[in-house]
Amino acid sequence: xxxxxxxxxxxxxxxxxxxxxxxxxxxxxxxxxxxxxxxxxxxxxxxxxxxxxxxxxxxxxxxxxxxxxxxxxxxxxxxxxxxxxxxxxxxxxxxxxxxxxxxxxxxxxxxxxxxxxxxxxxxxxxxxxxxxxxxxxxxxxxxxxxxxxxxxxxxxxxxxxxxxxxxxxxxxxxxxxxxxxxxxxxxxxxxxxxxxxxxxxxxxxxxxxxxxxxxxxxxxxxxxxxxxxxxxxxxxxxxxxxxxxxxxxxxxxxxxxxxxxxxxx
Numbered sequence: 001x002x003x004x005x006x007x008x009x010x011x012x013x014x015x016x017x018x019x020x021x022x023x024x025x026x027x028x029x030x031x032x033x034x035x036x037x038x039x040x041x042x043x044x045x046x047x048x049x050x051x052x053x054x055x056x057x058x059x060x061x062x063x064x065x066x067x068x069x070x071x072x073x074x075x076x077x078x079x080x081x082x083x084x085x086x087x088x089x090x091x092x093x094x095x096x097x098x099x100x101x102x103x104x105x106x107x108x109x110x111x112x113x114x115x116x117x118x119x120x121x122x123x124x125x126x127x128x129x130x131x132x133x134x135x136x137x138x139x140x141x142x143x144x145x146x147x148x149x150x151x152x153x154x155x156x157x158x159x160x161x162x163x164x165x166x167x168x169x170x171x172x173x174x175x176x177x178x179x180x181x182x183x184x185x186x187x188x189x190x191x192x193x194x195x196x197x198x199x200x201x202x203x204x205x206x207x208x209x210x211x212x213x214x215x216x217x218x219x220x221x222x223x224x225x226x227x228x229x230x231x232x233x234x235x236x237x238x239x240x241x242x243x244x245x246x247x248x249x250x251x252x253x254x255x256x257x258x259x260x261x262x263x264x265x
Contacts, residue, residue, distance in 0.1 A: 018219045022078040026217050029074045034131075037067055058162065060139040061117050068111025078219045079209060083112045085226035089199060091115045094160040095229065096191040096198045097167040100180050100252060103206035110167065112224045113201075117164040121152070121187065123172065142166065144186055156190045166190065170245070176212045180256065183249045189241045192232045200227040200248050202255045223259055227251060 041063065048059045072081055091114055099106065110118060121142040127133050140159070144152050156166045168187030175181045191198040205222035235244045 015219070018078060019216060022217050022219060025077070026074065030071065033067075033070050033074060037063075037070075055162070056138060057140040058117055058164065060135065061119065061164070064135065064139055065111055065116035065118070068108050071108045072111055075209075078217070080221040081109070081112060082221065082223040083225075084223060086112075086114055088226045088229060089114055090229075091117075092163075093197070094163060095165050095196050096156075096187050096194075097165060097201055098170045098183075098187045098198060098248060098252075099167065099201035099203055100256065101169040101171045101174050102178065102203065103174060103210055105210060106169070106174075106203055106206050109203060109206060109222060109224055113226075115165055117162075119156075119159045119164055119166045121156075121166055121168045121190075144168075149186075149189075152186065153190055153193055157194050160194055160196055170249075174212070175207070178207050180249065180253050183245050185241045185245050188235075188244045188248070192235050192241055192244065195232065197229040198232055198244070198248065199229045200252050200255075201225070202227065202252050202259060204256060204259050221263065223263075225255065225259060227255060 045056075045059065045063070048054060048062075049056060052059070054062075075081075097113075097118070099110075107120065110120075119139065119141055120136075121144045124143050124145040127136055127141075127143055127146075140155070142152055142155055147155070159166050166187070168190070170183040170185075170187050171181045172184050173181075188198065202225045203223070205220050208218055208220040209222060210217055230244070230248065232244065235241065
């Protein structure tokens with residue numbers, strides 16, 4: 001009994017030490033990585049425009065993906081990142097991604113995807129953050145809260161025409177319970193009306209990385225799993241988006257349970 005108690009106490013002490021070391025490393029490293037990115041961005045962006053001859057918005061989305069990859073690398077001493085089902089993500093075919101939302105850092109974890117040409121469809125408040133706003137507008141991210149449905153659909157079609165992908169957080173905000181919340185229909189309607197596949201993504205662990213209301217990062221495992229693509233051609237009736245929304249939410253909720261059960265084994 002005493003041995004078990006001492007092992008538990010030792011494990012708690014080791015975890016506490018990991019938390020201290022993680023936060024002493026991560027906050028300064030992220031700040032430095034961000035400052036370096038801001039300083040060298042104008043030069044690299046100009047080089048990309050001149051020599052790669054890529055559209056400015058697509059080039060910006062590549063830089064965002066690279067920034068996210070750097071973030072994953074900085075976190076990797078303390079966070080185990082797992083990618084599952086990525087063979088289901090076709091980079092040569094536009095689609096709509098829908099992903100559950102547990103943390104502010106869910107967007108950073110999208111760098112785990114093999115696809116970099118992703119337009120995020122988000123609410124208005126991130127566009128009000130001066131250190132993000134210019135980059136988001138340059139990447140042509142969608143302000144779904146401040147735009148009409150017609151504008152959202154038209155802008156999404158433009159992304160698909162260029163071979164890109166649009167990503168929605170169908171809950172609209174971060175869950176505070178660790179469970180998937182109510183879904184909104186926007187992303188499902190876009191997929192149906194544009195005639196593209198919808199790929200559900202399940203992410204788990206980011207709520208443990210930075211728990212709601214906390215300031216400290218915690219060591220954890222973050223898993224991003226791509227589910228089977230859903231063809232949207234059979235959902236073109238009046239209530240098709242509702243049926244699709246309910247079906248996908250059920251699939252994602254069940255998959256999230258399975259992911260957590262698998263981690264316990």
